Amino acid sequence: MSLLPRSGLFCASQQSCESGLDDESLTRFNMNSSASSGGSLQEADSTIVTQKEGDVKSYSIMTPAEKLSVCERRMQSLAEREEYDGCIKELVRCLALSRLVYGNEHFTVVEAQSRLAKAYLQYKGWPHQAEEHASQALEVMGSSQQGERVSYLKCCLSAHQTLGSATLFLGNLSKAESSFQEARAIMGDIVAQEAILDTDRLDTEYQISTNLAR
Template identity: 40%
Template sequence: MHCQSQPAAATLRSYYKLSWAFLQTRSISKYFSGYAHKGLTSVFQRGTDDMQKPTSMMTPEEKLTQYDSRAQTFVDTQQFDACIEDLVRCVALSRLVYGDGHLKLAQAHVRLAKAYLQFKGWPMQALEHSARASDLLSLGPPSSTSQEDRVHVLTCLLDIYLTQGGSSLLLANLEESASNHLKAERIVGELHQLGGISEEQKMKTEVEISTSLSRVYQQQGQSEEALRQCNRCLELLEVLERPGQACSIYQDMASIEQAQGRADKAIEPLSKAHAIALSQSPRGLDGAHIAHCLALAYSTVAEPLHNETAAHYFEESLRAYRSSLGPQDAVTLNVQDDYCHFLLLTGQQERFVEIQRESLHLKRETFGDLSPEVADTLQLIGGVEMTQGQVKQAHVTMTKCLDIQCILYGPQHKKTRATQNTVDMLAQAPEVAGKQRDRNLKTRPPFCAVLSSYRRAGGNGNIS
């Protein structure tokens, strides 16, 4: 689709071909300084210098083809930063070759927007470039446009709406996200009717749209509509014969149920997701994460029979995390803390204290000696020691916790004051107070030393 006449575009291309040698000098910075992409000039120049120049200097069209091809190669090899740099160059070259208002320039902006969203998770940049692409397209192709051109325009619009919908979801702009995804859904049907996409491509895109809509509806509190979108995804994946992709859908369904306080109903989709994850990678992180979720779900359900199952999934998750990440990793230690809370709730205090004491040196290595994680662990251990009647040991443990909290939060913080009150209460216990008196007597100076010091200060040596 062109927004300027063909002769004018041809003239523009001829002009740029003749001036390309000049633009590769320092004046290229001046030429592109007005272009609205930050850092575009430096990236473009760096790519020009990096590429080996042929004997006869390449034209802008040849450069565009080469950068376009190389960007795809970088995607295949997962070199995403390099891919984005080449896509930035493609935007500049597309503007140079085709001029403002051309469909090719809109497509270049859309590719860059999708890369920012998918490879970097940068919604603001993705929105910026998808908005530029949208501005370059009219609201609808003119009636004289051929079917092929109409397919190209609709494909570009589809990518724009999907990118804007995904970016808006990341930014929690839920209404905008839902609106864009519904527009994308309508375009998919029209593209399929025009033969622009195959049946398989249509269903893949519908899975993407329904997945995003389910998350939008979940955040809006529309749990039933969110579950309906999830079930639609499962139906499409079954037709596509891709059961492995259903793992994330089942996890979304479990999250929806848990958000509604229905932990018991979250167990079934989590179990299905767990089975899929283990079939794909028996010791993978996905399986470890889902096992942790299952453990939390079973521990939440108020049925004693589920405690043994919860313990099983906690231990499975910990084994997988320790094997994959190591025992000192923050994720492993957090899962271990969840397991310890479960042990505490089920009356297994001795096992709780044993694990938490063993984790102290790992937490000191990972988080630091003066960290909230170490202070919280000491506080939990001290609390259990108090309930078990180990007052002396509890006083020692809580005092260590207090020292760290004073440094972290200050003496007036509510956490520090609460711990201080506990230490003061423990200090009044006979076994602690007696031990403190004995320590004071051992450190008290001898009577003769006190008397000698008194006399040197000019005091009366007679004691009545």
């Protein structure tokens, strides 16, 4: 999927995605919003069943790690249903909770920030926010506790592609070119490890080459 902004989303209100993300909203879900989310999400909003049968927890008394798991499931479900405002709110929560659970320099935080950067650009067409979060992800990545090698490379690839697309959109051609060149080099490492499907490889290489030609 292309990292360029969706054309139908340029007029979306930035306030609609960033509202409701105060400290209180990071510790509980808006229960009213679950009415349109389906039964499974309604259950996730209010309760979570742990491995111990019958042990049911309210979201408000979950540990941060448990809340992070719920937010990640909600984020994925909202993205699949193309409910992008809600998806971005959950990505913001995931980033905040990841920092709380793992600390600022953990690879999980880098992944969360990279996903948020990509979503800002791809779902909302907000290059400034995408550039900020992609840059921060790459900065932390240099000092983070690296995860599994392939996961690390794919996260780094995504962040560079997002940063390249955002800076290209903003007219910073030299920075965009540098980011796409980095993405091309990382893609070579991923291919060398046979860690990507041919269709995904061709699509990603086409995106990088097309953007470098601009």
